[in-house]
Amino acid sequence: MPKPTGPLRFSPILKQIIWGGRRLGERLKKPIGAASDYAESWELVDRAADQSIVQDGPLAGSSLGELLAKYNAEILGRHAGLAAFPLLIKYLDCNRVLSVQVHPDDQYARQMPTPDLGKTEVWYIVDATPDSVIYAGLKSGVDRRALAEAVRQGRTDEVLHTIRPQAGQCIFIPAGTVHALGDGLLVAEIQQSSDTTFRLFDWNRTDPSGKPRALHIDQALDVTDYERGPIQPQVPQPAANGWENLVFCEKFRLRQTASHAVTGCDDAAAVLMVTNGRARLEGNGWDPIEVECGETVLVPASSGPTQIVPLANDLCVLEAVLP
Numbered sequence: 001m002p003k004p005t006g007p008l009r010f011s012p013i014l015k016q017i018i019w020g021g022r023r024l025g026e027r028l029k030k031p032i033g034a035a036s037d038y039a040e041s042w043e044l045v046d047r048a049a050d051q052s053i054v055q056d057g058p059l060a061g062s063s064l065g066e067l068l069a070k071y072n073a074e075i076l077g078r079h080a081g082l083a084a085f086p087l088l089i090k091y092l093d094c095n096r097v098l099s100v101q102v103h104p105d106d107q108y109a110r111q112m113p114t115p116d117l118g119k120t121e122v123w124y125i126v127d128a129t130p131d132s133v134i135y136a137g138l139k140s141g142v143d144r145r146a147l148a149e150a151v152r153q154g155r156t157d158e159v160l161h162t163i164r165p166q167a168g169q170c171i172f173i174p175a176g177t178v179h180a181l182g183d184g185l186l187v188a189e190i191q192q193s194s195d196t197t198f199r200l201f202d203w204n205r206t207d208p209s210g211k212p213r214a215l216h217i218d219q220a221l222d223v224t225d226y227e228r229g230p231i232q233p234q235v236p237q238p239a240a241n242g243w244e245n246l247v248f249c250e251k252f253r254l255r256q257t258a259s260h261a262v263t264g265c266d267d268a269a270a271v272l273m274v275t276n277g278r279a280r281l282e283g284n285g286w287d288p289i290e291v292e293c294g295e296t297v298l299v300p301a302s303s304g305p306t307q308i309v310p311l312a313n314d315l316c317v318l319e320a321v322l323p
Contacts, residue, residue, distance in 0.1 A: 001070055002058045006286025007272070007297040007306065010052040010064070015040035018205065021095025023186050027127065028091055028294030040092050043296035044271055046085035047193055064298075077267035077301025079322050086117070087252055087320060088193040089271055089296055091126070094185040099202040099213065100135060100156050104223040105175040109196055120251045121191030122234075123171045124318055126275050129184030135160040136171055136179050136231035143226050147178070147200075151217055156201040161230035168316075170234040170246045170254070176225030188273050190320045192251050198223060243319070250323060257308060257317050263299060264306040270299040270321050272308070277315035282307040 012030050020039025025032035032038045044052050044064065051063040059067070064085055073080040103119030104112075123134075135157065138147065142159045150159045160178060163171065165185065173179050178200065181187060198220035202213050236244040242261040247254040263270045264283070272281075273296045281297070282288045283306045290311065291297055299306050308317055 001062060001066070003071055004059060004067065004074055004300045004302060006283060006303050007281050007289055007299045008057070008059065009055045009289070009291075009295065009297050010044060011055045013042040013045065013050060013052070014038055015042065018207065019094060019096040019098050019183075021093045023093040023095075023127070024091060027186060029292070030091075030294065036095075038093060040090050042088065042090050043273070044085070044087070044089040044298060045193065047088070047195065071300075074302040075300045076269055079268060084193065086193050086322065087271065088191050089273065089320065090189040090191070091294070092181065092185070092187045092189055094181045094183055094187065097183050097203060098181045099199045100160070100178065100180045101197050101199045102178045102220045102224050103175050103194070103198070104196060104219075108223050109194065112196070116196045117192045117194040118175045119192050119194040119196055120175045120249060121173050121189055122247050122254055123173065123181070124188040124190075124246075124275065125165045125167050125169045125171070125185065126188055127167050127186040128165045132165055132184035133182035134163040134165050134171060134180075134185070135182070136163055136173065137161045137177055137228055138224075138226065138230070140229050144221055144224070147224065147226075148221055151200055154201075154204075163231075163233065165233070170236070171231060172234055172247050172249070173231065174225070174228070174249070176223055177228055177231060178220075178224055179231075188275055188318060190252060190254055190271075190318075248323070253321050253323055255319050257319070258315050259310060261308045261317070262305055263308060263319055264301070264303050266321075267301050268321050269301050270306075270319055272297050272299060273318040273320070275316045275318060277310065277312035279311055279315055279317060280309040282309060
């Protein structure tokens with residue numbers, strides 16, 4: 001297996017769920033089939049059986065886990081030593097409203113029967129219909145008793161803070177935040193590499209066999225942060241070299257650019273998501289590559305400074321890195 005010398009492109013892992021649609025293929029050019037329930041495209045994942053596979057180049061066919069096992073320092077740079085890549089990168093097509101849910105923090109997740117990471121995440125709104133809604137955090141003053149009573153009475157949505165999202169907005173959802181994505185949304189999601197979800201309410205839906213999905217009300221009430229209150233969209237902060245900072249937390253950093261910019265300058269792996277337009281990536285020691293709307297690449301730390309060169313006027317690139 002040759003050493004990674006430049007950005008790596010991976011084949012998406014598509015997930016079909018009852019709330020999905022067809023925009024992953026129609027808007028982002030994912031290889032969907034004829035069904036109308038394509039909900040998630042896992043762009044970058046290193047979780048046991050769920051493994052991103054390099055799509056092309058000298059390392060084609062290699063999994064992200066295999067790359068980290070053999071070239072840990074080359075991939076991770078100053079974060080070398082991590083046994084698995086700690087972020088999970090997705091696109092979501094919310095054709096129907098998602099369940100109302102909450103994720104645990106690391107401490108709680110480690111104590112579960114099957115230990116996991118906690119789940120802090122961020123949503124970048126790629127597209128939204130005029131009537132789309134996001135439920136993000138509890139309304140002011142809602143405590144455990146009030147939330148439990150609302151769940152019992154089937155009016156969970158009445159105690160949740162709502163946002164009318166617009167394309168280009170960023171919503172930060174720390175662990176412990178009650179939340180749900182509404183219908184009509186196309187979202188890029190950056191999260192800890194965890195698949196632990198506690199559902200409070202699923203809008204009385206049933207699966208094809210007529211059974212409702214499992215709820216986890218007691219666990220959800222246990223892990224909810226009742227002090228956080230309503231969540232508002234992030235306010236982009238201008239940064240150097242054409243970037244805008246969106247989120248800086250202990251799990252990841254997220255920023256965006258619509259112009260010429262440079263990544264890979266701080267000895268860390270960088271994940272780039274092209275949510276609109278096209279760009280060319282250039283650096284020393286490897287051939288340039290072009291990335292299209294909907295594509296995600298991993299820039300190993302060993303790639304060094306990488307130029308992002310716009311090839312369209314409507315470019316938007318997200319960059320996610322470990323802090």
